[in-house]
Amino acid sequence: DTAVSQTPKYLVTQMGNDKSIKCEQNLGHDTMYWYKQDSKKFLKIMFSYNNKELIINETVPNRFSPKSPDKAHLNLHINSLELGDSAVYFCASSQEFGFNYGYTFGSGTRLTVV
């Protein structure tokens, strides 16, 4: 069983569209995250959720919104897509009190906006 799964793996869409990326973890972790990896491979935290509460919200455009229906899921919604949103988006999870063991990452979603 995949520990952290993201869908879709690839997403190509036109500017102005609205899209969602789904993430699910079966590890029983308390906290889930979204990271953005740009074309230079730099990884930056976007959001994290702990027990359905947003605990980190970096300076990302409000076109991006995380939604967590339950502890095992954290979806990323993106409205009015722009060319600059093209990147690889990673979902990850960790135990709240076991973050020192590191994160478990999904395999990433490559988003291409044309």
Next chain:
Amino acid sequence: AQTVTQSQPEMSVQEAETVTLSCTYDTSESNYYLFWYKQPPSRQMILVIRQEAYKQQNATENRFSVNFQKAAKSFSLKISDSQLGDTAMYFCAFTNRNNNNDMRFGAGTRLTVKP
């Protein structure tokens, strides 16, 4: 704010040889955790090794070991007996309690193992 710096954008090593990747970090905290992640062309992020700051002993995982110098805020990764499958991006990362568990990454080092 905590920062992580990897000063080597690219490195290469011959198969079976040893290579060391550098990482420095900046923090005022005393209790924190450091990690090395590997990202092969498949783009999956794979945890290679972790180090707890309060432990003086350097972590080792098979062919991978670290040189943790807390006073110098240095955390280098040594790969022994390099294999072709070690070709990947390597990211140094930092986290602690006061960061809301947020893991901060360095810019990465692209390692190529040559046959």
